[in-house]
Amino acid sequence: MERSSTFVKKYFWQGQTLSESNRNEQEKIPLNASFDEIFIIKHRRLIGILIPLVIFYAAWWSLAIRYDLFELFPRRYEMSLVMIFGATVAGMTTEGGGAIAFPIMTLVLKIEPVIARDFSLMIQACGMTAAAFTIFWMQIAVEWRSVFFCTIGAVFGATFGFTYVDPLLNASQKKMIFVSVFFSFALALYMLNTRKKRTTFFKIQNFNAWKAMVLVCTGLAGGVFTSIVGSGVDVLSFSMLTLLFSVSEKVATPTSVILMAFNSQVCFFWRELIMADVSPVSWEYLAVCLPVVVVFAPLGSMLASHFHRLVLAYFIYLLETLALIGGFLVVRPDLPLTITSICIIVTAFTFFFVVSRIGARMLDQMQKENQVKNVLLPSDIDMKPVFEV
Template sequence: MDSFEAAMHCAVEMPPRKEDPPAHRTATRLAVLSTPPTTTSFRDSRAARFLPAVVVLMIWLYLVTYSHGPLDLRQRYNASSDAVPLGDLWHEYFEDYYPMTIAMIGGSLIAGSTPLGGGVVAFPVAVLIIGFTAAEGRDFTVLIQTIGMNAAGYLIVLTKAHLLDFTIVSAFIVFGVPGVLLGLSLNVSPFYIVLTFQVLVLEFAFVFFYLNILAPRDSPSAVPTHNGSADSPDTKPMRAGLAYGSMALAAFAGGFITSKVGSGSDIVLYAYGLLVWNMIVPESRRLSDTSLTASSVVVMGILSLVTSFCRAMTFDISSDVIFCWGATSWVVCIGAPMGSLFLTPGLRAQMRIAFYLLAVAQFVGFAVLRIKSGVTAWIIIGTSTVVVVSFLSFHAKLSLKSIRSRGNHPEKLSAETIKYRLLTV
């Protein structure tokens, strides 16, 4: 029997297909008709991400086009003042402050790709290029982050709320606010305020580079194991006291730094989470890089709002700062959601490299223009660098010990490995 005859034989021998009973066919049709069509809610749409931008832009267009009186309240209500009412603010916003508008485009991208707010760009540009005092640079930084960081925080709550850790967010807000208030009540030399910012960014660049490039990791061929305890730190009083006590101190320090340079709580939260919290608590309670980044955005947005409110209610914000804010607020409210849409992993890696270069470049510029041969400043810089490098070395030893305790081998740190880590997220 050839293949054709075999096929015909099977066809003849095959029993006829049974038809579905009418009741079954009717039930199938009803099930298909009753299935709701797959739709995307407005909350999940891309348009929902831009709601803060829409609100800010409407307010901004009103302010920039409508005729206004003097911004200085003392001039507005002083009959002897010869202050001239302002017309539209296009000229005041962009004639002197367009460099900040351009700079904050990059600031928005850095804020969207690293655990840093736009303040890492805003403060040095405001002080070193625009010519603001340290206090004015701080005021501008918190004002611009009030919009940019809270727009980013809204986006996180909308699309990635699961990344937020309530414990660390609430602690850094509750203990950060007293730090902000204490910092606002103390007078510090403008030079040391700028020095604090430069040291903060430089040392964080070291920490960020270590965590992303140099930190020990399991070998790719290692078999994942879990030997850590599932206990919460709350079940061990000494561990709980160390974890939550150090968190409160870090939050207070972050708030104090924010009150002086307009940024800092986000940096402190991220560094504390990876270098301290994750080394104290059991493996089940450790926080990921993405969770810490998302939490730092929300904390920085709220503390920026607190600082801005305190400064505004005491009438200490100058009109120059308001004009500069007006020239840039529309950029950051768009930049936050745009960054979330268009920043690919490859581009985020490039923005991290840009941050490393920016941190070094702005420190070199500050050292040449401001520090020069100031012995005290160099002692502060050297001491802080030694402390940070020593702590990172200690962290590396603990990480290697943890990897080996799980029966794994650390990944060999070669030039190829460094290049791979540098170019990937």
């Protein structure tokens, strides 16, 4: 019984990675604190979920009553069920809700990739925004420079992709590109977790211009991929933060949630108001899924902040392996597309492997320089290693 309790505590209730200000706040409540201050400090998690929930529900119920959105549920309820799982995954992992919605909609429900892509962006703009608020309210540690510089690249990448790249691809190609790239990400994450005694940090060390440019380029590539399948900049950002810059997964994950929340809003704006090309079907799916995602995305974010990183990693391995198998079984790609998919997996894995090696060398060099100078890394929360595996 004791071993079981230790196992559960280690992997499923490890504890949240909070910023220094919130940690100090929770450790010591002022003696002269008022009732409302004490209530907020003690119930910060619950309040962080309820605030976006109340806002979104107030808006949804007003529209539902005015336009009778309830009549959509008998026809579109299957996506409400899908997004219970999808929104929880979006909050728990670096993958957005679109990473679940897109393959299920295109491979299982046989929905057009364009509709699935637009719905993924729309629902992420709501659900991941709710999760982002919870992260911000809980003051969970985030690498804000990654959010800023990746967003710069992602905005340009997404608009370019919507205009020039997406029209060049057919439905089968989009499906196989999705499962291939996301499976490559799972391989990269597995490779990351094979590095023993890996020191990780709460932010990018020795930040400079070239590292900012790497983040901009990461956002640019992720934006193009997002324009095709509805998500991608989040997983690329996560990969660069963890593999190249040795940032902890428990920081990279909420960082990617906030990044994807903002970029989903930008992409939603571009598709609906600039291109004016969002299908009414996508709006119908949004109407029946919004009440679900604004609850389960923040809940997933809160739960993930307690889980051991390996639990989240193995969860992603399973999801992407199933998606890849499902892609080949459902699409049944011809030989050229099969070869293309394999090439994408091999190329992406090679890229992630090289990035990982460079990141390991950068970390070794930084540690050697500090040893030569006889200087230790500052011990504050933003600089010290999170944990070693």
